[in-house]
Amino acid sequence: xxxxxxxxxxxxxxxxxxxxxxxxxxxxxxxxxxxxxxxxxxxxxxxxxxxxxxxxxxxxxxxxxxxxxxxxxxxxxxxxxxxxxxxxxxxxxxxxxxxxxxxxxxxxxxxxxxxxxxxxxxxxxxxxxxxxxxxxxxxxxxxxxxxxxxxxxxxxxxxxxxxxxxxxxxxxxxxxxxxxxxxxxxxxxxxxxxxxxxxxxxxxxxxxxxxxxxxxxxxxxxxxxxxxxxxxxxxxxxxxxxxxxxxxxx
Numbered sequence: 001x002x003x004x005x006x007x008x009x010x011x012x013x014x015x016x017x018x019x020x021x022x023x024x025x026x027x028x029x030x031x032x033x034x035x036x037x038x039x040x041x042x043x044x045x046x047x048x049x050x051x052x053x054x055x056x057x058x059x060x061x062x063x064x065x066x067x068x069x070x071x072x073x074x075x076x077x078x079x080x081x082x083x084x085x086x087x088x089x090x091x092x093x094x095x096x097x098x099x100x101x102x103x104x105x106x107x108x109x110x111x112x113x114x115x116x117x118x119x120x121x122x123x124x125x126x127x128x129x130x131x132x133x134x135x136x137x138x139x140x141x142x143x144x145x146x147x148x149x150x151x152x153x154x155x156x157x158x159x160x161x162x163x164x165x166x167x168x169x170x171x172x173x174x175x176x177x178x179x180x181x182x183x184x185x186x187x188x189x190x191x192x193x194x195x196x197x198x199x200x201x202x203x204x205x206x207x208x209x210x211x212x213x214x215x216x217x218x219x220x221x222x223x224x225x226x227x228x229x230x231x232x233x234x235x236x237x238x239x240x241x242x243x244x245x246x247x248x249x250x
Contacts, residue, residue, distance in 0.1 A: 004047050011040040042080060049084035052076070056088045062095050066143045089152040096140050097161040103133050104168055111175060121228060123183040124235035127176050131239070134172045141165050180241055187229055187247050194223045195250065226250070 015037045020027045052072060059065045069076060076085065107130070116125030141162070144153070152158060203219040233247045 001051060004044055004051070008041075008044050011037060011044070045078050045080040046084075048072075048075065048078075049081040052081065053084050053088060056085075056091070062092065062099050062140045065092055065095070066140060069143075086152065089147060090155075090157075093144075093152065093155075093158050093161055096144070097157075097164065099140070100137055100161065100164045100168060103137055104164075104171075107133055107168070107171065107175075121231040121235060123179050123232050124239060126179045127236070127239055127241070130172050130175050130179075134169065137165060137168060180236070183232060183236075184244050184247075187244065194226050197221055197223065 015033065018030075018033055020029060022030065052068065055068045056065060059068055072081075075081060110129075114126045114129040116122060116129060120128060144158075147153060198221055200218045201221045203217040229247060229250065233243050233250075236243050
C-alpha cells in the first residue's frame with residue numbers, strides 16, 4: 001500500500017511539472033501527457049484491486065470483510081477495482097449465507113435454554129441473548145444494501161440468502177415477544193398478592209414455639225418473587241422495553 005501511494009504521488013508530481021500552458025487549446029502535447037498519466041493511474045488501480053482481493057482471502061469473517069471495504073471506501077467505485085471485486089462479492093454473499101445458517105442453528109439449539117449472563121435475570125437475559133443474534137446478522141445485511149455490485153445483489157443466490165435473513169429476524173422477534181409477553185402476564189399475580197403479605201414474620205431458631213422455647217426472632221418477609229420482578233424491571237427498561245404500569249408501580 002505504501003508503494004502504491006508513493007507511485008501515485010510520483011505520477012501526480014510528474015503531471016504537475018509539465019512546462020506548457022494548460023489553458024492553451026493548441027498545446028497538442030497535453031493529450032500525450034494525460035494519456036501517460038491515465039495509464040499510470042489504471043496500473044495503480046489494478047495493483048490496488050489485487051491488494052483488496054488478497055485482503056478478502058485473508059479475512060475470516062463477514063464482519064472483517066466489510067471492515068476491509070470500509071477501509072478503502074470510495075476507491076472501490078473505480079471500475080477496475082469493481083471488476084476485481086465482483087467475484088469476491090459473490091463469495092461474500094455465500095459467507096453471509098453460511099453465517100445465517102450458523103446463527104439459526106445456535107438459536108434453534110439454545111432457544112429453550114438461552115445463554116444468560118450471570119448478572120442478568122431470566123427474561124431480560126433471554127431478550128439480550130436473542131438481540132445479540134439479531135445484531136450479528138443485521139449489521140452485515142445493512143452493509144450489503146450499500147454495495148455497488150448491483151448484478152450480485154440481483155442474483156437468485158442473494159435473494160435466497162435475504163429470504164433466510166428475513167426468516168431469522170421474524171423468529172428472533174417472535175421469541176423476544178414471547179419472552180416479554182409471557183412475563184407481562186405472569187407479573188399480574190405477583191403485583192397484586194405479594195405486597196399484601198406481612199412485612200415481618202416470625203423466624204424459628206431452635207424450634208421457637210411462642211412459649212419461651214428457643215430464641216424469638218423476626219425476619220424481613222421480602223418475597224424472592226418480588227426481588228426477581230424488580231431485577232427484571234430494571235434490565236428490561238435498560239433494553240428500552242415498555243414495562244407494564246403494574247411492575248413500574250411496585
